[in-house]
Amino acid sequence: MTPPLIAVLNGPNLNMLGTRQPEVYGSATLDDVEALCAETAEALGLAIDFRQTNGEGELITWVQECRGRAVGIIINPAGYSHTSIALMDALKAVDLPVIEVHISNIHRREEFRHLSYVSKAATGVIAGLGIQGYALALRAMAELLEEEGEP
Template identity: 50%
Template sequence: MKKVLVINGPNLNRLGVREPGVYGSKTLEDLEKELTNLGEEHGVVFTFVQSNHEGVLIDAIHEADEKVDGIIINPGAFTHYSYAIRDAIASISKPVIEVHISNIHKREEFRHHSVTAPVTVGQIVGLGLYGYHLAALALIQQIKGDE
């Protein structure tokens, strides 16, 4: 059975209460349940990591290279300046898709640039939590194509 790791960075544990006008009212738990259900439909197991600490995310990326078939990541604010997370993604052999709930290109200037996107297979922005579903479907298609 194929496995996908979903990594969420800083403040994403606050989904549902943090700026609901930007991020919506669903919680991280809601998202995880939805992706688990999507995985069951497609024969894929999703696992989840959320941390507000850069090193925890880097460790999760490194460990994933041996344990999963692909990664969906929302690095949160680390997107814009964490060369360490960028380098961790670049160091693994598994495909990674970057997701952002809001359209980072319509927000503050500092959010317009992603240092992590160039080392991913793709980036989905501005589609709310549905962006995770799209990333999951794209990743499922890519990793199941390897069978």
């Protein structure tokens, strides 16, 4: 039996993890995040499709492609959290559980980061726990799916 697929989608500038503002985002790279997600997913009996883009339109297309393909979405929308109503609309349209992840605590940062349009479409939000937030999101997603009776 094929394990349930979780899309792990990452927005702009996350390809710069490890070098971009390590005092805010830590020293882990996006490859480290992907390895953590793969290891966590395997332990939970899940499969992941891990992606990163700097383009808003591409991120929205990936969200739309999840409908009928994935059973849930974990998304770190990065800067699009605070600007993209289109991303929020896409997440609502796919009718899947969504967990929003932020490496830093967006509520302890600049005022403009406190509003996340994506949060309005998310089942839950994890912020400020570094890259471990991704592992926590996968565990939470596994529990949500179990509650919904997904395989």
